[in-house]
Structures are given as structure tokens and as C-alpha cells.
Amino acid sequence: MPNKMEPLRSPLPEHxxxxxxxxxxxxRRDEGAISAHExxxxxxxxxxxxxxxxxxxxxxxxxxxxxxxxxxxxxxxQSHAIAVALGxxxxxx
Numbered sequence: 001m002p003n004k005m006e007p008l009r010s011p012l013p014e015h016x017x018x019x020x021x022x023x024x025x026x027x028r029r030d031e032g033a034i035s036a037h038e039x040x041x042x043x044x045x046x047x048x049x050x051x052x053x054x055x056x057x058x059x060x061x062x063x064x065x066x067x068x069x070x071x072x073x074x075x076x077x078q079s080h081a082i083a084v085a086l087g088x089x090x091x092x093x
Contacts, residue, residue, distance in 0.1 A: 032090050036068045039086045057085055 034042075043053055050068065054061040059082055066072045067082045074083035083089040 034087045036070065036086075036088060039088060040068055057082075059085075 040050075043050065050064055051061040054064040059078065063072070063078055064082055064086075067074055067079050067086070067088070072079040074080045074089060080089065084091045
């Protein structure tokens with residue numbers, strides 16, 4: 001008896017109705033801000049390592065890595081200042 005396989009369906013619309021909404025506020029980026037990937041590419045193009053950039057700007061390199069990888073929300077404090085310095089967020093001042 002042959003085993004018939006059904007095509008896989010995505011569970012997102014049924015289980016997570018907010019995932020089907022066209023615009024999630026937490027995914028929007030500020031006008032003029034760049035992505036973490038763009039910031040990393042710019043640093044690589046200039047020949048600057050993340051550790052060197054962190055040292056030149058007075059930040060600990062592990063916090064900069066966390067900001068670029070998305071492990072920090074960058075809402076306030078040092079991670080927010082790093083995101084602004086990298087161009088990931090636009091300064092409100």
C-alpha cells in the first residue's frame with residue numbers, strides 16, 4: 001500500500017492571525033535608518049572590524065555584536081546609543 005504524502009501547509013494564518021496583517025509595527029524601520037546587514041557590509045567595505053569599531057566608539061564589542069545580531073531591542077541605554085551610532089536608528093534629538 002503506497003504512502004501518499006500531503007503537501008505541507010503553513011500553520012501561521014490559523015494559529016497566529018496577527019502574522020497575516022500587512023504591517024506589523026515592530027517590523028517597521030525608521031526613515032533614513034539602515035539595516036544591521038547594511039551596517040555590517042559598510043564596515044567590511046571600509047576594512048573595519050566590529051571589535052575595532054566598538055573600541056573606537058567606546059563600546060564593548062559584545063554589546064555591538066548583540067545589537068547587530070538582533071539580540072537586543074535597542075530601546076534605551078547603551079544598545080540604543082550603539083544603534084544610533086551605527087545608523088540602525090535615527091536620533092530623536
